[in-house]
Amino acid sequence: MEPQARLLSAILFHKHRQVEVALNRSVLAWKEIERSRKRSPGISNSAETAHSHAVQVCEIVAVCKTKDDDQDSKETMKSQKKAKQHSHLYPHAFTVSYIRRTRQHQWRCGDVTFHSANQGLCEQWIHVINEQLSLLTNRPKSLLVYINPYGGKRHGRRIYEQKVAPLFRRACILADVIVTERANHARDHLKTEANLDKYDGVVCVGGDGMFSEILHGLVTRTQTDNRVDQNQPDAELVPCSLHIGIIPAGSTDCICFATVGTNDPVTSALHIIVGDSQPMDVCSVHHNDIFLRYSVSLLGYGFYGDILTDSERKRWLGPARYDLSGVKTFLSHNYYEGSISFLPAENNKGDPRDKLQCRSGCRICQPKPSSKDTQWEISEEKEKSDKDGMGGWSVIRGKFIAINAASMSCACPRSPRGLSPSAHLADGTTDLILVRKCSRLNFLRHLLQHTNKEDQFDHSFVEVHRVRKFRFQPRQHELDSLEDLSDSPKKTGFSPICSAQTTCNYSTSHSSWTSDGEILPHAAIQVSVHGQLIRLFARGIEEQQQCVLEDPCTLWALEPSTYQSVD
Numbered sequence: 028m029e030p031q032a033r034l035l036s037a038i039l040f041h042k043h044r045q046v047e048v049a050l051n052r053s054v055l056a057w058k059e060i061e062r063s064r065k066r067s068p069g070i071s072n073s074a075e076t077a078h079s080h081a082v083q084v085c086e087i088v089a090v091c092k093t094k095d096d097d098q099d100s101k102e103t104m105k106s107q108k109k110a111k112q113h114s115h116l117y118p119h120a121f122t123v124s125y126i127r128r129t130r131q132h133q134w135r136c137g138d139v140t141f142h143s144a145n146q147g148l149c150e151q152w153i154h155v156i157n158e159q160l161s162l163l164t165n166r167p168k169s170l171l172v173y174i175n176p177y178g179g180k181r182h183g184r185r186i187y188e189q190k191v192a193p194l195f196r197r198a199c200i201l202a203d204v205i206v207t208e209r210a211n212h213a214r215d216h217l218k219t220e221a222n223l224d225k226y227d228g229v230v231c232v233g234g235d236g237m238f239s240e241i242l243h244g245l246v247t248r249t250q251t252d253n254r255v256d257q258n259q260p261d262a263e264l265v266p267c268s269l270h271i272g273i274i275p276a277g278s279t280d281c282i283c284f285a286t287v288g289t290n291d292p293v294t295s296a297l298h299i300i301v302g303d304s305q306p307m308d309v310c311s312v313h314h315n316d317i318f319l320r321y322s323v324s325l326l327g328y329g330f331y332g333d334i335l336t337d338s339e340r341k342r343w344l345g346p347a348r349y350d351l352s353g354v355k356t357f358l359s360h361n362y363y364e365g366s367i368s369f370l371p372a373e374n375n376k377g378d379p380r381d382k383l384q385c386r387s388g389c390r391i392c393q394p395k396p397s398s399k400d401t402q403w404e405i406s407e408e409k410e411k412s413d414k415d416g417m418g419g420w421s422v423i424r425g426k427f428i429a430i431n432a433a434s435m436s437c438a439c440p441r442s443p444r445g446l447s448p449s450a451h452l453a454d455g456t457t458d459l460i461l462v463r464k465c466s467r468l469n470f471l472r473h474l475l476q477h478t479n480k481e482d483q484f485d486h487s488f489v490e491v492h493r494v495r496k497f498r499f500q501p502r503q504h505e506l507d508s509l510e511d512l513s514d515s516p517k518k519t520g521f522s523p524i525c526s527a528q529t530t531c532n533y534s535t536s537h538s539s540w541t542s543d544g545e546i547l548p549h550a551a552i553q554v555s556v557h558g559q560l561i562r563l564f565a566r567g568i569e570e571q572q573q574c575v576l577e578d579p580c581t582l583w584a585l586e587p588s589t590y591q592s593v594d
């Protein structure tokens with residue numbers, strides 16, 4: 028690859044040392060000039076042992092003139108004296124703020140200050156870097172921010188004011204802030220009132236419940252504006268044009284964790300500033316042609332539905348309620364009868380057990396084509412023909428301890444690989460996990476495997492399918508006929524391990540579905556996955572903790588091996 032042309036290069040000073048600094052369209056690089064080396068005018072390519080640093084232009088947060096009192100404030104007395112002499116000789120400076128990767132997917136804003144005797148030169152650097160930043164059209168300029176002051180530990184407002192707003196100001200992002208006054212304030216405002224034409228994105232400061240409000244407000248508004256009836260389960264929903272940003276400030280921040288890899292407000296703010304874009308699938312949930320909710324992470328019936336229902340009664344216990352309800356639900360060991368029908372995903376969508384994790388730049392989550400063509404069109408056609416004769420649909424009847432649909436891995440600190448470790452954020456599918464009636468011990472084994480590296484699907488009572496749509500119909504309350512013919516191994520390809528009534532409790536009532544932490548009012552539901560309906564200011568979880576230079580032929584083209592990541 029041909030090295031890109033340099034836009035600027037100069038000899039400047041950084042930490043009292045002479046550095047060569049160069050900029051092209053993708054990289055800002057600087058390297059120390061060896062002190063022993065004879066100084067030559069202009070940039071040379073011969074700094075054999077010099078330390079080199081590089082920052083991608085797309086990861087520069089801002090550049091500005093450095094004020095005198097900003098300069099080298101952390102220095103010792105001795106070096107302060109040196110700095111004084113130095114700033115006398117080189118009184119002009121500019122500071123470049125950029126993304127610095129630290130541990131566990133966390134980002135911080137790093138600063139590097141360059142000094143010069145020449146004011147015009149500093150101004151030229153500021154001007155040219157800003158010019159390059161203005162070419163990055165994906166960066167938001169104006170945001171609508173909703174803060175839930177009661178989410179998590181009630182620190183939302185403080186987190187925004189102290190950690191996020193200063194970064195937005197530095198990146199020249201305008202933000203209109205609304206502190207919510209009640210539940211569903213943000214959702215209702217987005218649905219009707221908000222003048223969305225003014226903004227490039229909507230940001231929520233809160234937890235998963237707050238994100239769900241923004242999701243519902245924005246998706247509903249988009250459908251209303253485009254005259255799409257959400258009550259039609261087969262309606263083709265229109266993707267939202269605004270990006271959603273999540274500043275984590277809740278007690279559960281699973282969506283943020285799954286799309287960024289960490290629950291850290293500063294990291295999320297930086298992903299917003301650089302205009303990252305992570306498409307995401309959204310499931311619509313209907314009951315008898317009535318729209319119920321949208322879901323992006325977990326739809327769970329049976330075990331997880333029961334935990335949530337029970338934990339809602341114990342809200343006064345705080346986050347500990349989930350543990351208590353978990354133990355209680357496990358000991359109850361209820362199972363529920365019903366039939367589940369599903370439309371499997373195409374073969375090119377991988378398999379829930381293929382161990383291919385969804386990561387930044389995932390090849391399974393290909394961009395959705397803008398015009399109707401290729402694979403997406405084929406899927407739609409296949410679906411239409413399937414509908415006529417139920418051709419592509421599979422039906423399973425049985426007794427289930429849990430039915431889960433994971434549209435993402437649902438990884439969290441407690442279960443680092445999640446409910447479905449290979450589920451994808453934006454492949455247009457959800458992973459349907461069926462846990463059949465089994466002994467308590469076997470169910471416990473299955474649950475424990477979510478916390479270690481073992482395959483939680485490797486049990487005869489667990490099956491998992493990657494699907495585009497599914498329906499669930501609970502069996503009516505019929506205590507007298509527990510032995511359903513349709514439950515036979517022949518029909519389902521499955522033989523229950525636990526058949527003794529002493530180990531499982533047949534529940535006479537239905538369980539409830541939990542949809543991303545909310546309880547649904549109906550057990551009979553229809554679910555459709557809408558591929559890439561929304562976009563988040565995120566990039567998925569990065570594979571390696573490193574400064575990735577997209578363009579290997581960078582500024583020091585003759586000495587690529589001397590590159591080092593910053594810090």
Ligand SMILES: Nc1ncnc2c1ncn2[C@@H]1O[C@H](COP(=O)(O)OP(=O)(O)OP(=O)(O)O)[C@@H](O)[C@H]1O
Pocket residue numbers: 174175176177178179180206207208209210211212232233234235236237238240276277278279280544
């Ligand atoms: N001003 C408000 N007063 C009361 N509730 C609000 C307010 N603003 C938002 N909410 C609601 O608070 C709920 C929880 O908020 P959020 O998700 O931010 O925090 P959380 O601590 O993670 O929540 P959860 O208790 O669900 O884990 C959301 O469902 C949201 O609708």
